[in-house]
Amino acid sequence: MEPFKKIKSIVTPLDKVNVDTDQIIPKQFLKLVQKTGFGQYLFYDWRFENGDKPREDFVLNNPKYCDSKILLTRDNFGCGSSREHAAWALLDYGFKVVIAPSFADIFYNNCFKNGILPIRLDSQSVEKLFNNSSEIEADLQNQTIAVGDIIIPFEIESHRKKTLLEGLDDIAVTLQYEDKITMYEKSKSKL
Amino acid sequence: MSRTLFEKIWDSHVVVQQDDGPSLLYVDRHLVHEVTSPQAFDGLRMNKRIVRRTDLTFATMDHNVPTTDRSLPIVDQISSRQIQVLEKNCKDFGIELFDIHSPNQGIVHVIGPELGITLPGTTIVCGDSHTSTHGAFGSLAFGIGTSDVEHVLATQCVWMEKPTTFEIKVEGKRKNPHAITAKDIILSIIRQIGTAGGTGTIIEYRGGTISDLTMEQRMTICNMSIEAGARAGLVAPDEKTFEFLRGKKYVPKNYDELVNYWRENLKSDAGAHFDKSFTLYADKISPQVSWGTNPAMTTDVTGTVPFPEEYSKGNVDEEKAALKALQYMGLKPGTQITDISLDRVFIGSCTNSRLEDLIEASKLIKGKKISSKVRAMVVPGSQLVKRQAEQLGLDKIFKDAGFEWRESGCSMCLGMNPDILASGERCASTSNRNFEGRQGAGGRTHLVSPIMAAAAALAGHFVDVRELDLN
Numbered sequence A: 001m002e003p004f005k006k007i008k009s010i011v012t013p014l015d016k017v018n019v020d021t022d023q024i025i026p027k028q029f030l031k032l033v034q035k036t037g038f039g040q041y042l043f044y045d046w047r048f049e050n051g052d053k054p055r056e057d058f059v060l061n062n063p064k065y066c067d068s069k070i071l072l073t074r075d076n077f078g079c080g081s082s083r084e085h086a087a088w089a090l091l092d093y094g095f096k097v098v099i100a101p102s103f104a105d106i107f108y109n110n111c112f113k114n115g116i117l118p119i120r121l122d123s124q125s126v127e128k129l130f131n132n133s134s135e136i137e138a139d140l141q142n143q144t145i146a147v148g149d150i151i152i153p154f155e156i157e158s159h160r161k162k163t164l165l166e167g168l169d170d171i172a173v174t175l176q177y178e179d180k181i182t183m184y185e186k187s188k189s190k191l
Numbered sequence B: 001m002s003r004t005l006f007e008k009i010w011d012s013h014v015v016v017q018q019d020d021g022p023s024l025l026y027v028d029r030h031l032v033h034e035v036t037s038p039q040a041f042d043g044l045r046m047n048k049r050i051v052r053r054t055d056l057t058f059a060t061m062d063h064n065v066p067t068t069d070r071s072l073p074i075v076d077q078i079s080s081r082q083i084q085v086l087e088k089n090c091k092d093f094g095i096e097l098f099d100i101h102s103p104n105q106g107i108v109h110v111i112g113p114e115l116g117i118t119l120p121g122t123t124i125v126c127g128d129s130h131t132s133t134h135g136a137f138g139s140l141a142f143g144i145g146t147s148d149v150e151h152v153l154a155t156q157c158v159w160m161e162k163p164t165t166f167e168i169k170v171e172g173k174r175k176n177p178h179a180i181t182a183k184d185i186i187l188s189i190i191r192q193i194g195t196a197g198g199t200g201t202i203i204e205y206r207g208g209t210i211s212d213l214t215m216e217q218r219m220t221i222c223n224m225s226i227e228a229g230a231r232a233g234l235v236a237p238d239e240k241t242f243e244f245l246r247g248k249k250y251v252p253k254n255y256d257e258l259v260n261y262w263r264e265n266l267k268s269d270a271g272a273h274f275d276k277s278f279t280l281y282a283d284k285i286s287p288q289v290s291w292g293t294n295p296a297m298t299t300d301v302t303g304t305v306p307f308p309e310e311y312s313k314g315n316v317d318e319e320k321a322a323l324k325a326l327q328y329m330g331l332k333p334g335t336q337i338t339d340i341s342l343d344r345v346f347i348g349s350c351t352n353s354r355l356e357d358l359i360e361a362s363k364l365i366k367g368k369k370i371s372s373k374v375r376a377m378v379v380p381g382s383q384l385v386k387r388q389a390e391q392l393g394l395d396k397i398f399k400d401a402g403f404e405w406r407e408s409g410c411s412m413c414l415g416m417n418p419d420i421l422a423s424g425e426r427c428a429s430t431s432n433r434n435f436e437g438r439q440g441a442g443g444r445t446h447l448v449s450p451i452m453a454a455a456a457a458l459a460g461h462f463v464d465v466r467e468l469d470l471n
C-alpha cells in the first residue's frame, strides 16, 4: 500500500444519511475477481439512469467535482454489507478521503486496508464543510483539515494513523508475531 | 472481576495485546464464499503465502449460484467464472469446499450451524456481515472485509479493537408466538435503537423471551444485529444449544467434555457490566412490516405509512431520508400497511430460510392458493433444509399453493443470480435488507417474518396474521 500523503482537493458533498454499501457498489458488480476497475460502477444506480445515462441531479455527475479526492457525507456512512468492493470503488474513482460524522464499523476498517482516510468530524464541522465550496486540505500527519485559514482538528486512532502514513502491510506486521500465534495454538484446547 | 460472555470469549482468544490499539485475536473457524474471497487468494499468491489452518477453514458457494436446475450449466458467464475461481482456490490451497453439487451446500450462515462447524465459545469470521448469525450459539462471530479474509487465511488471526458491550433484554410472554416471531422481535429492536444503535458494540441478547426461543429463532435475531450496526450479537448457550449441535458432522469428538466446560463458563457473570442496555417487551409488539429503505423504517402491520416529519422527530437528515424512501418505495404517507398490495413474495435468506421457518409458513399455506397477482418463491437455506423439508412434504404444499420451490442459496436476498425484482415490483421478503435496489434495481422490499410473507402471498397484500388461525 502506498503511504498516505496530504490531500488537497475540492469536496464532493453527498448529502445523505445511512449510505449503505449496496448503494456505493451495487451487487451486480461484485462478480469481478480483481480489486481494480470498480470506480466506473461507484454509486451506479444513483449516477446512471437505465444503466448509461448520467443523472444530472446526482452530485458526482457535476463537472465541478470531477477531480475531487474528498467525499463529504452524513452519519453512518458505509453501513450494511461488508463488501470491501465499496472501498475499492471509492479509491478507484479517485476518493482518498471520506469525511462524515460517523461510519459503520466494517467499512471504516476496510478504508484503512486500502489507503483511504475516513475522517470522523462532529456534525457542526461537517455542516460547515457542506456550506463551503473552496478547496480543503486533509493533513493526516497533523490531524487537521484546513479550509482557507480555518483549521479543524480531527481524532484518529494512533495505530491506524501509522498504518496509513507508512503504508504498512498488515499481514507482514502480524507475521512478526509468528511465535506468539504458534504458542497460542499449542496452549489452547483443540476445537 | 465479573465479566460478560463476550469478554470471556475475547480474553480467551487474545494472542497479542497492545497497550493501545487493537488486539490480535485467534480465529477458530473461518468461513469463505465466492464473492468476497477471490482477491484475498490472489493476495496470498502474489506474496507466496499459504493458508495457515486449512483444517479451520471451510468454503461454500451461495451468493451468486442459480437456484434452478443444477444439472444445467450456469448461464451467467461472470458468475460462473467466480464459482470456478473459488473451486480453483480451494483446490490450490487445500480448503474443504461445499460446491454447488455438494449435499452440504447452502448459505454459509445456514450450513455452519447445521454441520456443527459453529460452536459455542469460539471465534468465527467470514467475509460477510451476517456472520453475526452464529452468535446464536454463544460464539463471537463477525463479518470482515476481503483484506481481513486474506489476513485470516495467512495468519489465522485478525486485528480488532475491543468493542463495547450492549445488553438487549427481551422480556414478556408473546400471546401468540406463531404470529409474533423472532423476526418481529429483531425488527422492533432495530426500529427503536436505529440502524447505528449498535455501532461499535457486541450485543448480548438476554431475558426470558430469548431463553424461550428455539435455536433457529435465536439465529434470526443474531443475524440482524448488523442491521443495528453492531459488530456481532450473541446469546449465551444453554441446553437447547448443546442439543442442537450434538451429533452434527463437524463437532469435535470430545463433545460431552466441551459441553461440560461450556455449561460452566459461557455466560455473563451476575453483576457483569454492560456499557449500554435496552429492554424490549415482546408481549407488547405486533407483527412488523418495513415501509422504507433501511430496516429501522419499520412499523406495525396495524399501522400506517408514516409522514416523514412524524417519523424523523425533528431530525432534518432523517426527514430527508424518509421522504426519499417513500418516493423510492412508491408509498403515500397515511396508507394502511394492510392496503399495500404485492407483486412478489420471497421466503428465504440467512435470516429466515431454515426448516422451522418453512414449516411455519407451510402451515398457513396448506391447501390454499396464492393470490393470482403474486409470484412467490421459497428458497431453502441449504440442501439439507431442502431435503428435510421435502421429507415432510413441504415442497408439495408450497408448489400446490403456487410457490416456486428452488435450490438453496442467497437468491433474491441480494439478487446476484437471476432471481431479482423488476423495477417497481413490490416484494414481501423474509430477508434482512430493504436497501434501494437490494433485490433488483428499482425493486421495493418490505421485510417481514415467514408467516407474514405466507399470509401476504395468499391475500396479495399484507395481513395481520394474529387474525388468522395459526394453530
Ligand code: SF4
Binding pocket: B062, B063, B107, B108, B109, B128, B130, B349, B350, B351, B409, B410, B413, B414, B431, B432
Ligand atoms: S442470504 Fe442474503 S444476507 Fe445472507 S449471506 Fe446471503 S446475501 Fe448475505
